[in-house]
Amino acid sequence: MVNKASSLGNKKKMSVADRVIIVFIVALSFTCIVPFLYMIALSLSSNEAIISQKVGLWPVGFTLETYKTILSDVEMLYTLGYSILLTVFYTVVCMFLTICGAYPLTKKRLMGRSFILSALVFTMYFSGGLIPSYMLVKNLGMMNTVWSLVLPGAMSVFNLIILKTFFTSLPESLEESAAIDGCTDMGILMKIVLPLSLPSIATLSLFYAVDRWNGFQDALFYITDKHLYPMQMKLYQIISANQQLDSQHGGEGSAGSFIVPESLKAASVMFTTIPILLIYPKLQKYFVDGVMTGAIKG
Amino acid sequence: MKAVLEQGYASAKKKNKFLHNVKRDKWLYALLLLPFAYILIFRYAPIYGVVMAFQDYNMFAGIKGSEWVGMDVFQFIFQQDSFYRALKNTLLLNVYDLIAGFPAPIILAILLNEVRVAKFKKFSQTVLYLPHFLSWVIIGGMVYLMFSNSGMVNTFLANLGLAKIEFLSQKIPWLMTYISVGVWQQIGWGTIIYLAAMTGINKELYEASDMDGCSRLRKVWHITLPGIKSTINILLILQIGRMVSIGFDRPFVMGNSLVSDYSDVISTFVYRVGISSGDFSQATAVGLFQSVVGLILLIGANYIAKRLGEDGIW
Numbered sequence: 001m002v003n004k005a006s007s008l009g010n011k012k013k014m015s016v017a018d019r020v021i022i023v024f025i026v027a028l029s030f031t032c033i034v035p036f037l038y039m040i041a042l043s044l045s046s047n048e049a050i051i052s053q054k055v056g057l058w059p060v061g062f063t064l065e066t067y068k069t070i071l072s073d074v075e076m077l078y079t080l081g082y083s084i085l086l087t088v089f090y091t092v093v094c095m096f097l098t099i100c101g102a103y104p105l106t107k108k109r110l111m112g113r114s115f116i117l118s119a120l121v122f123t124m125y126f127s128g129g130l131i132p133s134y135m136l137v138k139n140l141g142m143m144n145t146v147w148s149l150v151l152p153g154a155m156s157v158f159n160l161i162i163l164k165t166f167f168t169s170l171p172e173s174l175e176e177s178a179a180i181d182g183c184t185d186m187g188i189l190m191k192i193v194l195p196l197s198l199p200s201i202a203t204l205s206l207f208y209a210v211d212r213w214n215g216f217q218d219a220l221f222y223i224t225d226k227h228l229y230p231m232q233m234k235l236y237q238i239i240s241a242n243q244q245l246d247s248q249h250g251g252e253g254s255a256g257s258f259i260v261p262e263s264l265k266a267a268s269v270m271f272t273t274i275p276i277l278l279i280y281p282k283l284q285k286y287f288v289d290g291v292m293t294g295a296i297k298g
Numbered sequence: 299m300k301a302v303l304e305q306g307y308a309s310a311k312k313k314n315k316f317l318h319n320v321k322r323d324k325w326l327y328a329l330l331l332l333p334f335a336y337i338l339i340f341r342y343a344p345i346y347g348v349v350m351a352f353q354d355y356n357m358f359a360g361i362k363g364s365e366w367v368g369m370d371v372f373q374f375i376f377q378q379d380s381f382y383r384a385l386k387n388t389l390l391l392n393v394y395d396l397i398a399g400f401p402a403p404i405i406l407a408i409l410l411n412e413v414r415v416a417k418f419k420k421f422s423q424t425v426l427y428l429p430h431f432l433s434w435v436i437i438g439g440m441v442y443l444m445f446s447n448s449g450m451v452n453t454f455l456a457n458l459g460l461a462k463i464e465f466l467s468q469k470i471p472w473l474m475t476y477i478s479v480g481v482w483q484q485i486g487w488g489t490i491i492y493l494a495a496m497t498g499i500n501k502e503l504y505e506a507s508d509m510d511g512c513s514r515l516r517k518v519w520h521i522t523l524p525g526i527k528s529t530i531n532i533l534l535i536l537q538i539g540r541m542v543s544i545g546f547d548r549p550f551v552m553g554n555s556l557v558s559d560y561s562d563v564i565s566t567f568v569y570r571v572g573i574s575s576g577d578f579s580q581a582t583a584v585g586l587f588q589s590v591v592g593l594i595l596l597i598g599a600n601y602i603a604k605r606l607g608e609d610g611i612w
Contacts, residue, residue: 025406107323131568132346268439
């Protein structure tokens with residue numbers, strides 16, 4: 001009874017300004033959902049309906065044909081599996097390097113600490129650029145190997161600093177008492193610091209995983225072997241195939257020899273997005289925490 | 299004599315202490331070994347690689363065997379119209395991104411902060427963050443399917459009896475599409491850092507202003523905005539420092555040959571000249587130009603912010 005009264009009271013307080021704000025936010029949220037609805041509608045519609053522009057947010061001439069095509073395409077499934085493995089492998093390598101780098105740098109007594117830190121931070125603001133990195137990968141013989149998609153981006157200094165900030169925020173007394181009990185630095189890291197840092201390790205792992213899953217540029221630069229294409233590269237090829245911008249001029253379609261209908265393009269977009277949508281609710285929470293840690297660091 | 303001896307003794311002691319410290323922390327150094335090697339190879343070796351910009355780089359001779367040409371490469375580039383086009387477009391797109399994309403998350407964060415229905419706020423945040431997690435290839439695909447001549451937006455316009463707009467092949471509509479999609483992708487995610495800053499604002503300030511009968515707008519102006527001012531400053535400095543650098547994926551995926559007068563930027567120019575045409579010296583020089591100007595802008599913006607009495611980034 002009391003609750004009802006108070007909620008009624010709240011409703012009364014909702015002013016015109018409140019309503020305007022809510023309508024605006026709802027409208028903006030809609031723009032984030034509509035593209036997906038349209039992709040789903042396109043992917044489930046018949047090509048005739050798409051060509052005659054009948055499809056809006058609801059499928060016309062409902063068919064599951066495109067999804068059947070994708071799911072029976074061995075190459076597509078192979079690329080999906082490969083991309084997932086690549087993402088997991090990349091994330092493990094990245095986290096290993098990041099942890100190894102972050103932990104020693106929390107120790108103020110470490111000689112050369114500030115030098116190493118400045119050497120790291122400098123690379124955040126200055127880089128050699130695309131071509132020297134490309135030449136490096138080439139000279140190391142990593143062209144057309146999985147390594148070219150793993151090693152060049154295998155540690156983010158920004159993430160390392162976030163993790164270092166988190167390690168520093170752990171109560172010092174824990175480490176001190178372990179040290180008094182004869183625990184070595186390695187023991188402290190493995191038995192105390194890491195178990196206490198699982199949430200931030202999860203956050204950073206997700207940062208890395210999303211970067212790898214969404215990464216496209218390095219694959220375009222370093223990979224020509226179809227079997228090593230990650231999902232984004234494959235999607236790019238499907239979408240840019242026979243891209244017709246308008247009826248008069250042909251687009252810059254790269255592989256114009258085969259025709260990919262719009263419905264298949266839409267289905268491929270969904271196919272690449274679904275893994276992200278599946279883990280998104282969990283991921284979003286971790287990400288927000290991670291950004292907050294970064295923000296507090298300032 | 300005594301002084302010299304003492305000095306020698308002190309330095310020996312210092313050396314001993316150094317060895318002692320290294321020995322004590324040997325495991326920590328061991329841990330640092332791989333990350334440090336990684337930084338040296340994958341971050342500093344490319345910085346050394348920029349010497350290609352001062353050479354007539356020959357792939358087979360390598361950096362050691364290639365001929366040094368001083369500033370010739372830069373002179374050549376600075377005479378190229380295509381370089382100026384890429385530079386102009388990079389600045390143009392970045393300036394538009396700054397004008398449209400920088401205030402947008404601030405405004406949205408203020409609006410979200412004003413929402414009192416917690417569940418609605420949380421749900422809309424979840425939805426608004428989503429575009430941040432999509433790759434530019436996915437977004438580019440969606441934009442192509444939605445905004446092409448037969449796409450949803452033009453179908454909608456046609457149903458309203460309006461003329462079609464060639465969003466992807468005409469310059470001004472393409473530019474507007476490019477910028478709005480960028481704002482759309484970042485607006486939600488960009489609010490997080492401001493919302494975090496807003497939670498740090500003392501609640502008593504709002505209560506006191508309520509007592510004084512302040513309007514909502516005045517509270518936003520006099521309490522919320524000053525409360526997030528330092529966050530705004532830092533992000534503005536960082537963004538100004540990035541004025542000459544531009545990501546590769548977004549212009550590459552969204553651009554096409556019909557709008558390349560607008561969509562060809564430094565990163566895509568470097569890709570075309572360096573990797574597609576194999577002119578490594580030129581592409582490296584352009585990249586070096588971009589890195590150096592970026593660093594100067596960053597330091598400059600930081601300096602000005604500090605002179606104005608604001609917090610800098612370092």
